[in-house]
Amino acid sequence: MKMELPILSVRPNADARSARSPHAHTHPHAEPPLRRAPSHIRHLIDSFSRPIRDLRISITDRCNFRCVYCMEPDARFLPHAELLSPAHFARLAKICTSLGIRKIRLTGGEPTLRPDLPEIIRLIRDLAKPDEIALTTNGSLCTDQSLLTWKAAGLSRLTFSLDAVDQSLFTSTTRSNSSAAEVIAAIRRAQSAGFSTIKLNAVIVRGLNDSQILPLAQLALDLNIAVRYIEYMPLDEAHAWNRDKLVPAHEILSTIQSRHPLTPIPSPDPSSTSENFLFSNPSTHAPSASVGVIAPVTRSFCNRCSRLRITAEGKVRPCLFSINEWSLRDLLLNHAESPDSDALIAQRLIDICWSKQAGHTINADSFQQPARPMSAIGG
Ligand code: SF4
Numbered sequence: 001m002k003m004e005l006p007i008l009s010v011r012p013n014a015d016a017r018s019a020r021s022p023h024a025h026t027h028p029h030a031e032p033p034l035r036r037a038p039s040h041i042r043h044l045i046d047s048f049s050r051p052i053r054d055l056r057i058s059i060t061d062r063c064n065f066r067c068v069y070c071m072e073p074d075a076r077f078l079p080h081a082e083l084l085s086p087a088h089f090a091r092l093a094k095i096c097t098s099l100g101i102r103k104i105r106l107t108g109g110e111p112t113l114r115p116d117l118p119e120i121i122r123l124i125r126d127l128a129k130p131d132e133i134a135l136t137t138n139g140s141l142c143t144d145q146s147l148l149t150w151k152a153a154g155l156s157r158l159t160f161s162l163d164a165v166d167q168s169l170f171t172s173t174t175r176s177n178s179s180a181a182e183v184i185a186a187i188r189r190a191q192s193a194g195f196s197t198i199k200l201n202a203v204i205v206r207g208l209n210d211s212q213i214l215p216l217a218q219l220a221l222d223l224n225i226a227v228r229y230i231e232y233m234p235l236d237e238a239h240a241w242n243r244d245k246l247v248p249a250h251e252i253l254s255t256i257q258s259r260h261p262l263t264p265i266p267s268p269d270p271s272s273t274s275e276n277f278l279f280s281n282p283s284t285h286a287p288s289a290s291v292g293v294i295a296p297v298t299r300s301f302c303n304r305c306s307r308l309r310i311t312a313e314g315k316v317r318p319c320l321f322s323i324n325e326w327s328l329r330d331l332l333l334n335h336a337e338s339p340d341s342d343a344l345i346a347q348r349l350i351d352i353c354w355s356k357q358a359g360h361t362i363n364a365d366s367f368q369q370p371a372r373p374m375s376a377i378g379g
Pocket residue numbers: 296301302303305306307318319320321357358359360
């Protein structure tokens with residue numbers, strides 16, 4: 001079935017786009033110099049004294065959706081041979097937890113496309129022993145069996161991406177053959193499989209799915225889960241982001257409050273990206289239902305950032321909006337695993353974190369969108 005492309009904005013020129021294909025990152029180019037951390041620094045912290053405790057690993061850049069604010073219909077992917085193995089991910093995770101990482105989130109592309117996902121989860125659980133392992137998924141491949149297998153392997157948290165409850169909007173947004181009903185059914189299956197803290201993320205784009213703000217809030221009540229609305233960010237493959245399409249957090253909240261009075265929930269985690277709210281008139285069936293806004297553009301949380309990212313081919317990005325990234329591939333693939341080579345990787349990670357920028361510059365005239373799209377970074 002031919003998917004009609006919703007007009008988000010003017011398509012960028014081919015040259016600009018091809019220079020930004022995921023492959024663009026595999027072509028070796030001079031890595032920027034790293035700032036050496038002071039010798040007494042033996043854990044992950046940046047030069048702004050922000051401790052780095054959360055690791056996000058994109059285990060693949062492939063996806064079975066083509067969300068219009070993220071990936072082009074004819075997106076190209078890294079060759080399978082360039083994706084790190086479960087053992088590589090687990091080794092990096094082990095070194096990272098030895099340096100202070102506590103939480104690990106597996107992302108993509110769509111991480112459930114990796115048939116070795118259970119092995120990745122299990123090896124990270126057994127070798128790195130983080131406080132928790134979480135997964136972000138579009139929910140289209142979450143069967144009863146796979147959910148039970150991931151849970152048994154050590155997965156503790158699940159976040160589903162769903163930008164529309166309305167099926168035609170779901171289709172025009174994701175350009176996939178899946179359905180909103182399938183994702184909602186996957187959430188129910190995850191609840192039956194024993195996953196307690198389930199969240200649902202929705203990216204809101206004006207003129208595309210902003211009509212879904214209230215239906216998604218109702219879904220939070222119906223499913224008794226947390227729905228978090230994410231402001232549209234300039235991380236799309238086409239570099240077509242347009243501020244006019246941004247629905248700011250205050251507008252999302254006032255739309256919800258037009259129907260549901262909300263009560264703010266203080267966040268236990270100082271580095272949390274989400275501002276959360278309980279429904280003031282809680283229905284008896286949805287005691288855990290809540291809504292939240294993740295507002296990187298209008299309510300930046302960079303000053304309390306605790307995140308580090310590793311890509312599927314082994315590049316390290318200290319910030320989601322890093323223009324620079326540093327590779328660990330050589331140390332991982334061309335040096336036998338040993339305490340010495342682990343120490344080299346650890347020192348490189350310490351220096352990369354020390355080189356972390358203060359934050360994104362989306363609101364500055366000097367803003368430069370990273371070449372690597374969100375689909376190859378992983379949220
Ligand atoms: S933009 Fe960068 S510094 Fe800011 S919160 Fe995101 S990852 Fe952290």
